[in-house]
Amino acid sequence: MSNSLRLGIAGLGTVGAALVRIVQEKHDMLTARCGQSVVVTCVNARSKSKDRGVDLSNLTWIDDPVELAKSDDIDVYVELMGGDGDPAYSSVKAALENGKHVVTANKALLAKHGVELAEIAEQNGLLLNYEAAVAGGIPIIKVMRESLTANSVTRVFGILNGTCNYILTRMEDDGLSFEECLKDAQDLGFAEADPTFDIEGNDTAHKLSILASLAFGTRIAPDAIYLEGITKITIEDIEAARELGYRIKLLGVATKTPNGVESRVHPAMVPLGSAIAEIGGVTNAVSIEADTVGSLMMSGPGAGGDATASAVAGDICDIAKSKPGHQHGPALGQPAHSLLPHERSQMRAHEGGYFIRLTVQDKPGTMASIATRMAEQGISLESIVQRKHKKSGDEDSHAPIILVTHETTEHAINAALEGVKSDGRLVGHAQMIRIEKLT
């Protein structure tokens, strides 16, 4: 290493350009805090001619990210291109194989190749830092990897996707449909033109897979996560939830159970007034429950150029402060080879309370049928509410019914709903939303 810590940055978009500006504008402060000057030497993006609003005139442009990653003119390779394939994967691997520390904000890359990359970093005595990959500006990785070393985590959960939280917040605040709120989020730049990855929960699953690995010492396994997005949530669900004292959030939850780690992403009811229910708009939050510290929650900006670059800069400063030749802590909190397998969650075995919204034929015996089918499965009801009738032309009138159950299993709920359906009482789809029990 030279006297300065030299950065090679691949990707000069929202986060990369913000990082270049922060490193340039805050040079003196960073030098004082890191005990070493931190400078950008080499950069790369797809288009060399695009104006990025930052001064790149003294920096070396290297066309190929893999060549940038191997360059003798850098000490740290900062990957801010995104994507789980090449060039992100091949360039990060090349950096680690060529003695460069790596900082990345790329959750998709880590979800797919994180264990392999962590292993290469360990073998070569290098740091692989990725604070910005989960919940943007919230320093949750550092907390889990370092500050909670003396804890056994029992549950980690959170609101990990700002787009979904924005949509659900607008639906409740303004009484708008899912489609209207999605369009609004796209117009404001909070949602991608193709929002599938966010609204179907995949983005949350990527982040949860990293948190679960850190929390429980398991291999990063996004495919092991039960996945359900927010596209089926209606304004009727949101209104009924509020009347019953709940708010709907898209949660990523990983829990230690006697059968292994249960990891799931789905819309969940959380009690109004709880800290997690109060997280609105694009804000993210992560909550950890552990034996020594108890419960803690961190909230803040989960995205945005400056907030994300803040986390990237923090990772870079940790590298500047690390001692050359010193054994670094493993990227995933424990040696990659010692991580346990993470089996796919069996949601049938999930235990909790359930919110169920049914539209039924308004005929005598319907309530009795529902009560009988629930009782057959040993499900005890906390409340059952029949709402106002809705006439639809010459057809029978339809009645919306809201059930809230006490703790039961998902297997029992599914069996009871099958029973109600086979009794011929159900009109359309039965909406089921899990109630997240908070401590």
Ligand SMILES: NC(=O)c1ccc[n+]([C@@H]2O[C@H](COP(=O)([O-])OP(=O)(O)OC[C@H]3O[C@@H](n4cnc5c(N)ncnc54)[C@H](OP(=O)(O)O)[C@@H]3O)[C@@H](O)[C@H]2O)c1
């Ligand atoms: N934006 C956020 O708020 C946020 C929050 C947390 C984490 N992250 C993560 O941070 C990373 C960067 O996100 P971003 O929002 O900054 O993305 P972005 O605005 O789309 O920027 C991506 C940058 O990478 C460059 N790039 C893409 N493919 C490339 C290739 N094949 N070769 C060379 N350069 C390539 C692009 O070049 P051109 O500019 O020339 O097209 C662009 O400069 C992603 O992993 C993302 O998941 C972002």
